[in-house]
Structures are given as C-alpha cells and as structure tokens.
Amino acid sequence: MAQRTGRRPGNRDTSGEILAAARTIFSERGYDSASIRQIAAMAGVDAALVHHYFGTKEQLFRDVVDIPVEPAALIADIFGAGVEAVPERIVQSFLGICEGPATGPALFGLLRGAVSHQWQGLLLREYFTTQIIRRVLSRLDTVVDPAEIPLRASLVSSQLIGLTLARYIFHYEPLASVRSELVVKLVAPNIQRYILGELDLTEEDARQLVTVLTGLEDAGK
Incomplete structure (x- = not known):
C-alpha cells in the first residue's frame, strides 16, 4: 500500500500529529540527526506540510519543547557586556528564565516530567x-578548540540544570x-572554567571524546 502524503482527510489534528512525531524523532535521534523528512514520514505527511505548519526544523523543535x-535574544543579552562577562551573564540569564512568570513554570514542568519520562x-x-549553550560556545570558537565545544556545552548544561533542580525543584x-x-557570584566561576578554562585533556581523553561523539553520530543515523 502506498504511503499517504499531503494533507490528511477529515478532522485529524495534523499539527498535533506532526508535533508528536517530532517529539519522538528529536528524543530518539537528537536535534542534529533529526530531519524534517524523518518527522514527516512518521506523521504520514509530506515534508512540505511540516514546513507549512512549523517553518524550520529549529522552530519545530522549539514548539516541541515549548x-x-x-534563543537569539537570549544569546544577544549574554554577549551584551563582552566576552569576559559571558559566564556571569549566562548564570544571570538562566536564573532570569527560572524566575520568569512564564518561562519558569514551563521549564519546571519539563524538568519534573524528565524525572518520570526519559x-x-x-x-x-x-x-x-x-x-543555547552550543551557540554561545560557537561564538567563542576563536578562543576555545572547536573539537571541545560539545563537551564544554554538556558541562555547562549539567551545571545549569543541576542548579535549577537543587534551587527551584x-x-x-x-x-x-x-x-x-550570590548564586551568580558562586556559580559563574564554574561556568568560566567550563567555557574558557583549560580542560587539560590528555591524548587518551581526546581519543575517547572523539569515539563518544562518533558513536553518537552513528546512533543518530
């Protein structure tokens, strides 16, 4: 039987089905390895219809996470006081998200759900x-080794998510x-090291990092 494409007949919630498919694909493959074509295939629609409802892959991903x-405005604010202030501004901005009347509850809901739902x-x-974090680091690629950006990004994310769980959840x-x-004052030095500090990776550490990243890429294919 040929796969159906285009708009589905009847009163189906097409956008909702696309979101559900995107949620599955993004969580299984990660943002980088996921594609609009894969999401469209799972939802049983044309890729063009996904673009019609959600525009770009980035926008679809943001709609899924909700x-x-x-991100663009947040990153502009983080760099607003220059490179040296980036670590402090990251913590300030993140606390602002946590304490915002709309952003805080949305983030906390996702965190609570993460405890029960992988x-x-x-x-x-x-x-x-x-x-967010990888985009920040990409703007610093003349200062840090681009090969270290995925590791540095995951370290920064672990610090911020751990802080959110401990302080707000x-x-x-x-x-x-x-x-x-005070939180900014105490946490910013950790972010400073993760972003700009020497990681002191040995040759074995570097090889392991490459192996891990290659495995993740292969798993997402």
Missing part, C-alpha cells in the same frame, strides 16, 4: 545544549533562599 525563550529529559538536554537550603546575586 519553553517561551527566544524523552522529556532528552528534549531538555537537546534544547539547552544545541539551542528540590529546594535545597540555603541555596533555595539566598539572593540570586
């Missing part, structure tokens, strides 16, 4: 790693109650 954050955790990881005291300015 956090009201504009796919939500994978989407959250992909969102912060590919849409599990309410670890006194971290949960101290001023945001």
